[in-house]
Amino acid sequence: MTTRIFVPRDTTAISLGADLIATLIQAEAASRGLDIEIVRNGTRGLFWLEPLIEVETSEGRIGFGPVTESDVSALFNEHFYHGNQTHPSCLGLVEEIPYLKKQQRLTFARSGITDPVSLADYKAHDGYKGLENALNLSGQQIVDEVKTSGLRGRGGAAFPTGIKWQTVLDASGEQKYIVCNADEGDSGTFADRLVMECDPFMLIEGMTIAGLAVNANQGYIYLRSEYPIAFDIMNQAIASAYENGYLGKDILGSGRQFDLEVRLGAGAYICGEETSLLDSLEGKRGLVRAKPPLPAIVGLFGKPTVVNNVLSLAAIPYILHHGGEAYAEYGIGRSRGTMPIQLAGNVKYGGLVELAFGIPLNELMNDFGGGTRSGRPLKAVQVGGPLGAYLPESQWDTLIDYEGFSAEKAVLGHGGVVMFDDTVDMGEQARFAMEFCTFESCGKCTPCRIGSTRGVEVIDRIRAGENQDKNWELLEDLCDTMVDGSLCAMGGMTPFPVQSVMKFFPDELRSARQE
Amino acid sequence: MKMTKHSDWRMDDVRAIIQELKHKPGALLPVLHAIQDYIGYLPDSIVPVVAKEMLLTRAEVHGVISFYHHFRSHKTGRHVVEICRAEACQSVGARALEKHAKATLGIDFEQTTSCGSVTLEPVYCLGNCATGPSVRIDDSIYGRVSEDRFDELMADCRDTMQEAG
Numbered sequence: 001m002t003t004r005i006f007v008p009r010d011t012t013a014i015s016l017g018a019d020l021i022a023t024l025i026q027a028e029a030a031s032r033g034l035d036i037e038i039v040r041n042g043t044r045g046l047f048w049l050e051p052l053i054e055v056e057t058s059e060g061r062i063g064f065g066p067v068t069e070s071d072v073s074a075l076f077n078e079h080f081y082h083g084n085q086t087h088p089s090c091l092g093l094v095e096e097i098p099y100l101k102k103q104q105r106l107t108f109a110r111s112g113i114t115d116p117v118s119l120a121d122y123k124a125h126d127g128y129k130g131l132e133n134a135l136n137l138s139g140q141q142i143v144d145e146v147k148t149s150g151l152r153g154r155g156g157a158a159f160p161t162g163i164k165w166q167t168v169l170d171a172s173g174e175q176k177y178i179v180c181n182a183d184e185g186d187s188g189t190f191a192d193r194l195v196m197e198c199d200p201f202m203l204i205e206g207m208t209i210a211g212l213a214v215n216a217n218q219g220y221i222y223l224r225s226e227y228p229i230a231f232d233i234m235n236q237a238i239a240s241a242y243e244n245g246y247l248g249k250d251i252l253g254s255g256r257q258f259d260l261e262v263r264l265g266a267g268a269y270i271c272g273e274e275t276s277l278l279d280s281l282e283g284k285r286g287l288v289r290a291k292p293p294l295p296a297i298v299g300l301f302g303k304p305t306v307v308n309n310v311l312s313l314a315a316i317p318y319i320l321h322h323g324g325e326a327y328a329e330y331g332i333g334r335s336r337g338t339m340p341i342q343l344a345g346n347v348k349y350g351g352l353v354e355l356a357f358g359i360p361l362n363e364l365m366n367d368f369g370g371g372t373r374s375g376r377p378l379k380a381v382q383v384g385g386p387l388g389a390y391l392p393e394s395q396w397d398t399l400i401d402y403e404g405f406s407a408e409k410a411v412l413g414h415g416g417v418v419m420f421d422d423t424v425d426m427g428e429q430a431r432f433a434m435e436f437c438t439f440e441s442c443g444k445c446t447p448c449r450i451g452s453t454r455g456v457e458v459i460d461r462i463r464a465g466e467n468q469d470k471n472w473e474l475l476e477d478l479c480d481t482m483v484d485g486s487l488c489a490m491g492g493m494t495p496f497p498v499q500s501v502m503k504f505f506p507d508e509l510r511s512a513r514q515e
Numbered sequence: 516m517k518m519t520k521h522s523d524w525r526m527d528d529v530r531a532i533i534q535e536l537k538h539k540p541g542a543l544l545p546v547l548h549a550i551q552d553y554i555g556y557l558p559d560s561i562v563p564v565v566a567k568e569m570l571l572t573r574a575e576v577h578g579v580i581s582f583y584h585h586f587r588s589h590k591t592g593r594h595v596v597e598i599c600r601a602e603a604c605q606s607v608g609a610r611a612l613e614k615h616a617k618a619t620l621g622i623d624f625e626q627t628t629s630c631g632s633v634t635l636e637p638v639y640c641l642g643n644c645a646t647g648p649s650v651r652i653d654d655s656i657y658g659r660v661s662e663d664r665f666d667e668l669m670a671d672c673r674d675t676m677q678e679a680g
C-alpha cells in the first residue's frame with residue numbers, strides 16, 4: 001500500500017528548506033524502491049518545528065521535525081515511513097502536540113491537514129457545507145446569521161461584519177463588489193497568508209457567501225506582492241473552483257453568479273487601508289479617501305462594496321455551516337469567536353495560536369511561546385503591528401479582547417504579537433515607528449507626511465542629548481497633532497508606539513546607546 | 516525566473532501585454548506588473564506607450580509607478596535581494612544583518628553590485644515573522660538568515676550569474 005508522507009508548502013516551511021526535503025525524500029524512496037506518495041500539505045503553524053513532515057499511519061499522523069537535509073537517509077534507515085518513532089526528530093502523533101491540542105481551531109481547522117489545492121480534500125473536511133446552507137437562505141438570512149455570530153473585522157478596526165454587510169445589502173444598485181483585504185502589511189502577522197496558502201478554498205467559500213448575502217457577483221482579493229506563494233496557491237484554487245462549478249455564472253446549479261480574481265498590490269503599506277486599497281484596485285495611486293462616504297455605499301468604481309479582511313471572510317464558512325450562535329459561544333464580552341494570534345519576533349515557539357478571545361497575553365507568550373528565542377528576559381511586546389503600542393511587563397496580563405486592549409491604549413489589530421528581549425533599544429524602536437510612517441504615508445495630509453519626518457528629527461535630537469526637555473515637549477505636541485489631525489490611522493496611530501516608549505521606557509529614549 | 520535579459524525586450528511585446536490586459540477594470544496595476552515581470556523593471560520609454568494604449572496621461576502613469584515601492588524605473592542586477600527591516604525581524608537581528616549585507620556587498624539599498632549580480636532592497640515584512648531574519652531573493656523567501664547563511668546565499672547568486680554566462 002502507498003504510504004502518504006506530508007511535507008508542508010507554506011512560505012515558512014519552504015523558507016526553512018521544505019522543498020529540498022521533499023525532493024530528497026522522493027529520491028531516497030525511489031532508490032529504495034518504496035511506494036510512497038508525497039503530499040504537499042499546508043502548515044500546522046508550529047513554526048519552530050518546520051520543516052515538520054508527517055507520515056500517515058492507522059493510528060494517526062506521526063510527525064518529525066524540524067527535519068534537516070542530513071536527517072533524511074537516517075529517517076529511512078529507521079523506517080519512519082512505517083511510523084517507527086525511533087528517530088530523534090520524532091514528535092509522536094501530531095494532533096497530540098500540546099501547542100496544537102490546546103488550541104480552538106475553527107478557522108484553521110484544516111490547516112496542515114489537507115492538500116491546499118485539492119478541492120476533494122476540502123470537501124472531505126467539511127468544505128463548502130456553509131455555501132450549501134447559504135444557497136438555501138435569503139441574503140437577509142445570511143446577514144442575520146453573521147450578525148448573530150458577533151464577528152468583528154479582523155483587519156484592525158474590529159467593526160461588526162454583519163452590520164457592514166447589512167449596509168451593502170440595503171444599498172441600491174445592480175453592481176456591487178466583495179473585496180478581500182489581503183494586504184497583511186503588519187509586521188508580526190501571517191494568519192492571512194496561512195489561510196491563502198493552507199486553505200484557500202475557505203476564503204473562496206467565504207467570499208462567495210458574502211456575494212450571495214449582499215447580491216454582489218464580482219469579488220477581488222487584493223494581495224500584497226510580498227506573498228508570491230500565496231498568489232500561486234490562491235490562483236490554483238480559484239481555477240479549480242471555476243472548473244467544478246463553485247465559481248462562475250451558475251454556482252452549483254443555483255443560477256447565482258460569483259466571479260473572483262486575485263489582484264497584486266505593489267509594496268505599499270497604506271494600501272491596506274481600505275479606501276487606499278480601493279483606489280489601488282482602480283489602477284490609481286493608493287491615496288486615502290475621506291470618509292464618508294463609506295465604501296459600503298460608494299466603494300470600488302463608486303459601487304457599494306464589502307471590504308473585509310481575509311480572516312473575517314475565512315470565518316464565514318464555519319458560521320454558515322454551524323450557525324452564528326455556535327461561533328458566538330466562544331469569546332468574552334463583545335469579542336466573540338476565536339482570534340488567530342500570531343506569535344512572532346524573538347519567540348522560542350513561534351507560530352499560529354487560534355483560541356477563543358479572553359486568554360491573557362502572557363499565557364500566550366509563555367505557555368505557548370516559551371519565552372524568547374534568545375533565552376534572555378522578555379522586555380517589550382508590540383501587539384497589533386507597526387501602529388501598535390509597545391507593552392511593558394505591567395501590561396502583559398491584558399486579556400486578548402478588543403476592549404481590554406483599548407483600555408490600555410493598545411490595539412489588538414490583526415493579532416500579531418512581536419516579542420523583544422532585553423537587548424532591544426526602545427529609543428531606536430520609537431524612531432523606527434516614525435521612520436516607517438515617512439516611508440509609507442500616502443502623502444495626502446500634512447500631520448502625517450511632514451509630522452513623521454519631524455518626528456524622526458526630534459527623536460534623533462533627544463537621543464543625541466540635545467535640549468532634551470524642550471525636544472521632549474516638542475515630541476509630545478507632535479504626537480498629539482498627528483493623532484488629532486491625520487486623515488487616517490497611518491498618521492493617527494503612528495504616535496502610539498512612540499508614546500508608549502515615552503511613557504514606559506523614557507530613560508531609553510533619553511540615552512541613546514553607544515554603538 | 517520570470518525575468519528576461521533586460522536588453523532583449525521589445526516594445527511590441529510590451530504592446531501585446533497591454534492589449535491582453537487592458538480590458539480589465541482598473542487594469543493599470545496588472546499591466547505594470549506584467550511589464551515589470553517581462554523586462555525586470557519599468558523603463559521610462561514604456562510610459563508613453565502605456566499612457567496611449569490605456570487612454571491615460573503620462574503623468575498619471577508615472578505617478579502610479581513612483582507611488583509603489585515594488586515598481587522600479589531602473590534596471591536591476593540579475594537577482595533582487597530584499598532584506599526585511601520590519602519589527603519582528605528587528606527583534607532577532609535584522610539590523611545587524613542589514614549592516615553586514617551592505618558591508619559585504621559594498622552597496623547601499625537600491626544599488627547594484629558592480630558585477631551586476633545583486634540589487635539590494637529593503638522590504639517591510641514578508642509574513643515570515645516567527646522565523647526571521649527574513650530575506651527574499653527574487654521569488655524565494657528564506658528564514659532565520661544568519662550572516663553566514665546570507666554569505667552562502669550570495670555565493671549562490673554569484674554562481675548562477677557565472678553559469679548564465
Ligand SMILES: Cc1cc2nc3c(=O)[nH]c(=O)nc-3n(C[C@H](O)[C@H](O)[C@H](O)COP(=O)(O)O)c2cc1C
Nearest residue numbers: 153154155181183184185272273274308309312489
Ligand atoms: C494604515 C492602515 C493599514 C491597514 N492595513 C490593513 C491590512 O493590511 N489588512 C487589513 O485587513 N486591514 C488593514 N487595515 C484596516 C482596513 O482599513 C479595514 O478596516 C479592513 O480592511 C476592514 O475589514 P474587516 O472589517 O474585515 O477588518 C489598515 C488600516 C490602516 C489605517
Ligand code: SF4
Nearest residue numbers: 442444445448488491
Ligand atoms: S494620515 Fe498619512 S497615510 Fe493617512 S491619509 Fe494622511 S497622509 Fe495619507
Ligand code: FES
Nearest residue numbers: 288486487488489
Ligand atoms: S481612514 Fe481616514 S480617518 Fe482613518
Ligand code: FES
Nearest residue numbers: 599604641643644
Ligand atoms: S517582520 Fe520580517 S518577515 Fe515579518
